[in-house]
Amino acid sequence: MMRARNGPETWGLVSRALHWLMAAGLLAMLPFGLWLARTQPSLGTLWLYGLHKSLGVMLLVLVLLRLVWHRLSPPPVMLSEGVAPWQLRLAATSHRALYALMLAVPLAGWSASSATGIDTVLFGRWTLPRIAPVSEAWDRRGFALHLWLSVALAVLVAIHVAGALWRHWGHRDATLRRMLGWA
């Protein structure tokens, strides 16, 4: 029942855990980041920047693991009975775009952070390399990019969630249940 690998019609434990862990993490990181950017940095809030960066890099690692896992254990085919072709195309395209943004958002945050000249230190322990030159222009543009990619991510997530809820309550198929592991 509780299989690790994906089946032809089911999501395994690994994919489900990655999906929900990342969903929770990303949904928390969006307001967290907005709050950080609107707060005057001070010694008292410095650790929160460190926490945001550390969690963000963890999410980057998780999405890489997720992409590797897709190769090792391909996802089940989308349920399509009675669903309009444009909706299936929208779902497939938005899944690809969500992946692109799950990669691009933390990479933009990391490169913008690199440009500030302040080290990115994971959980106060591991210093990551700089992936952009220290420069005020990179810093400014990098954080602007980090913001706008995050906005795009939030919009796509809203569409994605609307689609999932529609499948559940409107179309009444097993799409949401099988991602929850209830089908």
Ligand code: HEM
């Ligand atoms: C998927 C993960 C991430 C999400 C969803 C996320 C989201 C956000 C958002 C929405 C903002 C507000 C931007 C603004 O209003 O200007 C922000 C700010 C920030 N992010 Fe991220 N972020 C992520 C990962 C990262 C990573 C990996 C780093 C660095 C290594 C980082 C560093 C920062 C910093 C330093 C700020 C504050 C910018 C400022 O004070 O202007 N973020 N983040």
Ligand code: HEM
């Ligand atoms: C930040 C939040 C989220 C992101 C980035 C995200 C991303 C994704 C991606 C990329 C897929 C494609 C399959 C995969 O690679 O795992 C997927 C599948 C799915 N997501 Fe999300 N998701 C998020 C939140 C949610 C939420 C809150 C719900 C429920 C209301 C949900 C419901 C589903 C369902 C039901 C599937 C399975 C689709 C299928 O069986 O074909 N997701 N999600």
